[in-house]
């Protein structure tokens with residue numbers, strides 16, 4: 001078995017994930033910051049389930065809560081309330097040692113700032129082999145494993161160079177190799193292409209897809225760039241600290257990144273049946289405070305509540321706009 005195959009086998013092996021649950025499960029996650037007497041609700045009851053092996057993007061405007069979510073999932077921050085589990089680790093209940101082990105072995109990170117990912121005085125290969133010490137990989141096996149990773153990500157020729165001698169895209173691909181060095185269950189990437197031009201950014205996405213497809217590592221990319229949706233099969237949009245909508249693109253996330261054809265937008269339904277309607281729908285159809293539901297044989301109709309203004313009525317009026325067909 002090659003080093004990479006061994007890594008893949010470890011990544012794929014179930015490490016005790018609770019059956020019927022995703023690899024990542026967030027339920028009603030709340031994070032309140034208190035600064036100088038002012039309270040900011042960065043997360044306001046966020047729900048998210050990610051299955052093992054997924055490659056997904058979490059998108060949202062600035063201030064929507066993406067970084068807060070990433071800090072919690074990566075074990076750097078604690079939520080104020082709610083539930084968060086990753087690979088059978090309860091992120092609210094981890095002790096110091098478990099947290100350290102979680103950060104070293106269960107998850108890997110690629111940050112936007114290329115300089116934050118790599119040590120400047122080490123070569124690409126030394127950067128990749130460094131974290132293997134945390135997972136007690138025998139010293140003699142580290143270079144072969146590191147080279148295999150650099151090769152998978154198309155930067156084996158950079159092995160002897162220091163970060164300052166690499167392009168931004170090469171640095172990010174080496175950073176993915178570093179993050180994947182201990183075959184984590186999940187790789188978190190925070191705006192991994194934020195500092196790169198489009199063509200270089202696509203190379204980095206291709207590298208993230210290879211890590212996902214060939215090592216079986218679940219990859220979660222956080223970005224404010226909605227165009228990233230075209231690169232992955234599933235995009236979850238956060239709005240005001242909650243998961244608002246999801247876009248699924250059959251065929252995306254494959255070699256060519258897929259296209260926009262066949263993309264379908266979904267609203268997120270939480271465990272107790274709450275649904276958040278996209279703002280463009282609530283504005284377009286004049287939906288405020290409450291809506292009227294009609295049960296059809298294969299869908300539910302959502303109608304503006306005009307009764308409040310126009311008096312009681314039993315059915316939708318002629319020419320009234322339909323709120324939602326699904």
Ligand SMILES: Nc1ncnc2c1ncn2[C@@H]1O[C@H](COP(=O)(O)OP(=O)(O)OP(=O)(O)O)[C@@H](O)[C@H]1O
Pocket residue numbers: 033034035040041042060061062063064065066067068069224
């Ligand atoms: N340490 C903190 N103290 C107080 N408020 C904070 C803190 N960190 C974040 N916030 C606030 O929480 C909200 C969500 O911030 P967060 O950084 O998670 O959003 P984001 O979607 O990652 O934004 P960006 O894309 O600009 O990084 C914002 O209103 C932000 O001002």
